[in-house]
Amino acid sequence: MEWVRIGASADFTGRPHPVAVDGVALVVLRPAPGAAPVAFADRCPHRLVPLSAGSFEHGVLRCPYHGWEFDASGRCLVVPSNGPEAKVPPRADLPPGPPLREADGSVWVDRAAVTPPGPLDLLSNVDPGLLRAWHPVALLEELPTTARLLGREWSLSTVDGVVRADPAPYAVGVRWGLVWLAPLEPRTGLFDDPDAEDAAYAGAWLPPSRTGVSAGVVADNFLDVAHFPFVHAATFGAGEERVVGPYDVTERPDGCRSVQVQWFDNPGDPGVAAGLRPVRQRRRATYVHRAPFQLMLRLEELDAGAVKTILFFAQPESAGSTRIYTKMLLHGIGGVADPSPDVVAAEVAFEEAVLAEDLALQARMTVPGLPLRPRDELHVRADRLGVALRRSLIPYRTLS
Template sequence: MERHVLTNTSAVLRRAWHCVAESEEVTEEPSRVWLLDEPWVVLRVDGAVRAFVDRCPHRSAPLSIGSVVDGELRCAYHGWRYDASGTCTAIPALGDDARIPGRACLVRPHAVTERFGLVFLAPDEPRCALPRADLLGDETFAVARCRSVRTHVGAAQLVDNFMDGAHFPYVHAASFGVRDATAVDSGEVVEDGWTVSSTFRAPYRNHDDPAVEEGTHPLVQPHTVRKVGRADLICELELSFELTGGSFRILYAVTPERAGTTRIHKVIARDDLHHSPGRIERVAADEDIVLGEDLRILERFDDASLDVSNRTEISTRADRLSVAWRRLLVRATADDEAARSGSGGANPGPKLS
């Protein structure tokens, strides 16, 4: 079997949306973000987010150390100016009647946009659309962002972990996991284009249910889990609680910034908090603890890459969703290779035991 190894610099991840910043981090002052080991400059022009490869085509100075003048990005090195489309409008050293070379333009991504209070950038045309705008619910949902975290764990490893449910009783025993609920039915996997999903039932320690403190509901409650993975590094999760009728939704987006740096973003929404002041913030803080539990394991791994087709790993039925997600990336990698070579045929990926 041909090996397909994902790292934070894998070219297959160029055809994907990536969260590169929180919305308030992008201002009218240019700033640098990293994606797939490539620097980008991001800024706002007339309120809209713009992004370009962080390199002036004149003498390769980083544009992120420049400034915005009259709505245009000005390079700090020689003052060359670029409009919102990245076209050069002025070369001060040549005067007002300068003949501007046709190649004097900035490299733009395929697209950049904002959603969920985050800024997303797609270097090349993405295989998947961004998650739908109503993913986090309507006005009945309270929404909060969790603390953004940087780690040396590989981005693909983090998604692989998010797709997995068999670690809950062990890694999350101190938070929501149930120690003796070790048997896992991960549900049937539904494949739809470049997405995979599964829905299954599992016990959950629902600390956020006020009826638990009142003694009318047990702490351990049944709930339905729906996870969605895509041919990128953005995941969706919805928990539905039978006893409360509540819904808990999570958007999980990890950014492969550089070879040894991944940034993690998580946005949560719940409709069972009855708009109680401060409760959604407490839930977000609890989710920070959950992430910390994952990182305590993942940051001890010896390798930050993920071999999505390595048969030295043993996969079982409990791993169906993570295996299906790995197969998406195997197929995407093979499709990219086929496009470059003019051939076809994607490897289906690892088997289940």
């Protein structure tokens, strides 16, 4: 045994406490005041999010992303999306961490027992396989500009109304007010979006944002249907179902599509205020993914009649940077067919608040890419879209 000091006893309070030993991230918990602290690898078995970003209350450690709960021995108590009665898969338990010792007001860890996590098979933002795809690089209104993509730079300009990129890529194009660039011949095209071409829809872009996680992780977050009650509790998530029922995913080699009917609270529906409908309503959510990082979510309120389509595109700029473009397409919001500019502005502001919640979670993530090998994570029933995403991205991964 080789004991190394990791902090003063007083540092280890009721909160999950992150510690790094020889570059290995650990989370340290003190199960109760005066109880001996315990340590685990700082990584949720589900999506590898640091558990130190979660909460620890009444002896229960809860992951911030999908709310999986663990006791102080590492046993997983519940996977909320599977339901409270469902059996928890054994692989959901946290492997035992290194022994700790508390003496003379300090906490020590046995360094010899600190094992680095095994290597992951990741799709990073600079994988050369991603050269063979369409990527968003700027809003048309941002030109002229310099765009970063896959760790390289392109100058973008408009010459006689035509968008040009330098150095010359395989192709450059404009769609939905966004400039797209394919460095090499793309494996697949841009997807269709009928709502974007429909005059009955009012459209507006959110200001582009940036995140430090990879475009694959951004796409996975967008397709994830189980994180709403935990990540989005302050915006729309509090009224969302925790249990995700079985749903179908139609897979194609270059992407997937899924239609799900969900229950949600709709306090903004004027029909609720007028007593015509209950606040608990049904919504049809259609997810569309086209590889590598084109995404769409169409939300149809089946009782109130409003439709909200979100186009969502990720630009893998460099190893540690992804730019995100989000466009809202709105119809029938608040019972009015054509949303007024005020309504559009309010919807955009709301969507920005929702995105900020995802970005705050992503800021805590540490894995530099999207794991593509099934055994590197633990997929559950709610993750069918994420599994389909990973499968469609395998051709973009250059095996090293």
